[in-house]
Amino acid sequence: MSAAKSPRSQGKPRAQGHSGTEDRSGAPDRSRAQARSRAGAGAQPSVATRRQAQLVGEVLAETFPDAHCELDFEGPLQLLVATVLSAQCTDERVNQATPGLFAAFPRATDYAKADLIQIEELIRSLGLYRAKARALKGIGVALVERFGGEVPRTLAELTSLPGVGRKTANVVLGNAFGVPGITVDTHVGRLARRLGWTSQEDANKVEAEIAALFPPERWVSLCHQMIFQGRRVCHARRPDCANCRLVDLCPSAQSEPPKSATAARWSASPSG
Numbered sequence: 721m722s723a724a725k726s727p728r729s730q731g732k733p734r735a736q737g738h739s740g741t742e743d744r745s746g747a748p749d750r751s752r753a754q755a756r757s758r759a760g761a762g763a764q765p766s767v768a769t770r771r772q773a774q775l776v777g778e779v780l781a782e783t784f785p786d787a788h789c790e791l792d793f794e795g796p797l798q799l800l801v802a803t804v805l806s807a808q809c810t811d812e813r814v815n816q817a818t819p820g821l822f823a824a825f826p827r828a829t830d831y832a833k834a835d836l837i838q839i840e841e842l843i844r845s846l847g848l849y850r851a852k853a854r855a856l857k858g859i860g861v862a863l864v865e866r867f868g869g870e871v872p873r874t875l876a877e878l879t880s881l882p883g884v885g886r887k888t889a890n891v892v893l894g895n896a897f898g899v900p901g902i903t904v905d906t907h908v909g910r911l912a913r914r915l916g917w918t919s920q921e922d923a924n925k926v927e928a929e930i931a932a933l934f935p936p937e938r939w940v941s942l943c944h945q946m947i948f949q950g951r952r953v954c955h956a957r958r959p960d961c962a963n964c965r966l967v968d969l970c971p972s973a974q975s976e977p978p979k980s981a982t983a984a985r986w987s988a989s990p991s992g
């Protein structure tokens with residue numbers, strides 16, 4: 721998907737039902753409570769923050785209606801493997817490596833039985849490939865020994881796998897099994913801080929604070945939209961506030977490039 725930048729002149733957000741925070745059923749929902757419990761219970765946000773978050777969610781849904789996981793995969797095992805490989809590596813590079821890997825190792829038992837060197841050869845183009853190969857073999861062994869060769873469907877079981885943290889588990893739960901989860905990667909964390917939703921750096925605390933602002937059915941799509949926003953507009957060093965549709969809602973909006981980005985540009989310049 722190309723960058724979906726929209727000019728500031730497009731105006732303020734309109735309310736849109738599909739991305740709102742209202743519980744349309746109006747009924748108590750045990751699964752919602754369970755999802756919130758899994759995400760951790762953060763302090764209750766203010767009414768103003770809730771309203772701002774709702775509007776931000778609406779703008780993000782309008783701006784990136786097709787936001788999705790940018791890793792290529794078919795089924796839970798491939799997604800689990802691709803997510804493990806994506807650590808400190810771009811999705812594009814992972815997607816270049818995984819077709820060969822998935823063809824050679826279609827099942828968990830194939831990873832379990834493989835020689836490490838076989839896996840390493842297929843992912844050598846990725847950073848940390850030796851550690852990632854060990855993790856994939858360990859995951860294969862654990863899946864075969866404890867889960868009948870299948871990828872489990874709970875956060876606790878997924879995070880019991882070697883090398884699988886909460887972020888990876890939430891990616892798999894949300895995108896392979898449709899279980900609500902908030903994936904706090906570098907983009908989601910940065911955007912949540914810039915939008916004033918949290919001041920935390922710890923991913924688990926950020927997750928809890930986002931969970932308090934949105935209903936569980938919104939979590940997976942919201943994270944994809946935040947990641948798209950972070951990759952395409954709200955860059956780490958130089959956020960493109962001039963072309964950001966959130967500019968009227970964002971407490972970190974800047975009319976000029978931030979000093980740190982300017983300094984980074986100068987320091988990166990060969991003539992600088």
Ligand code: SF4
Binds near residue numbers: 953966
């Ligand atoms: S206004 Fe600027 S800082 Fe705020 S979300 Fe947009 S790009 Fe990021």
